[in-house]
Amino acid sequence: MNIIDGKAVSAAVRSRIANETAKLKNMGVTPGLAVIIVGNDSASQVYVRNKEKACADVGFYSEKFALPENTTQAQLNALVESLNERKDINGILCQLPLPPHLDDKAVINLIRPDKDVDCFHPVNVGAVMIGDYNYLPCTPAGVMELIHSTGVSVESKKAVVIGRSNIVGKPMAMLLLHENATVEIAHSKTKNLAEITKTADIIVAAVGRAKFLKADMVKDGAVVIDVGMNRDENGKLCGDIDFSGVAPKCSYITPVPGGVGPMTIAMLMQNTLSAAKVQNNLTK
Ligand code: GUN
Secondary structure: OEEOOHHHHHHHHHHHHHHHHHHHHHOOOOOEEEEEEEOOOHHHHHHHHHHHHHHHHHOOEEEEEEEOOOOOHHHHHHHHHHHHHOOOOOEEEEOOOOOOOOOHHHHHHHOOHHHOOOOOOHHHHHHHHHOOOOOOOHHHHHHHHHHHHHOOOOOOOEEEEEOOOOOOHHHHHHHHHHOOOEEEEEOOOOOOHHHHHOOOOEEEEOOOOOOOEOHHHOOOOOEEEEOOOEEOOOOOEEOOEOHHHHHHHOOEEOOOOOOHHHHHHHHHHHHHHHHHHHHOOOOO
């Protein structure tokens, strides 16, 4: 059994991005990311701080827009529209969730698709679906990097994705399909889940339930990727996989923390770099 080191893979990706950024800067282009956060959600504040730090580390310009909880939709829309027009801002990210009185879909639809570094805009989601894209959704793209780091080929393998969210499950299945896996998507209404997961060579768990995937649901030698971020009964951070039970059966497994989490930000940096190139007519 091998534990995939997400921190190391993320550091390698960010190091490559820093090198490319240095070259871009020599050509007079500095990738710029705008991060919008509305309200006082403490988890979101940590995520946004990490994104700003990652930008500084690779040499990007970043600007944070911290708006008060009582921001109106019109004010938020006006900010996005102004950022859409700015030449020094290549990527726009609006941290979710938004306070309940605001419409996240409206904001996502307003971000110019070539600045949508989350890859949430329907135009970019569709581009991923047909395999003709500039940006990949950050978490699924990070999972693919982790799988690639094992050297295990996805081609012709049976992959099971547990979870069907627009941000993770659905695009995850698509990226595995692009690499010629045979993909099954399981979800809360799936019957006999263990029968399905037990046949999988690759399992990606994105259910949001602590230690949901148990050892008797996993085939010997499987590659198991944990997208979950939960708290266990003692308040400790844990994934969707019962790590201590499942790990001994796997060929490769990701830990939580230190697996998928660090990859998501690395792929956000990748999308921001791609955005700077696309907007300056440089080859991606
Ligand atoms: N909130 C939790 N994850 C994400 C993400 O990947 N992007 C944005 N914009 N908000 C999030």
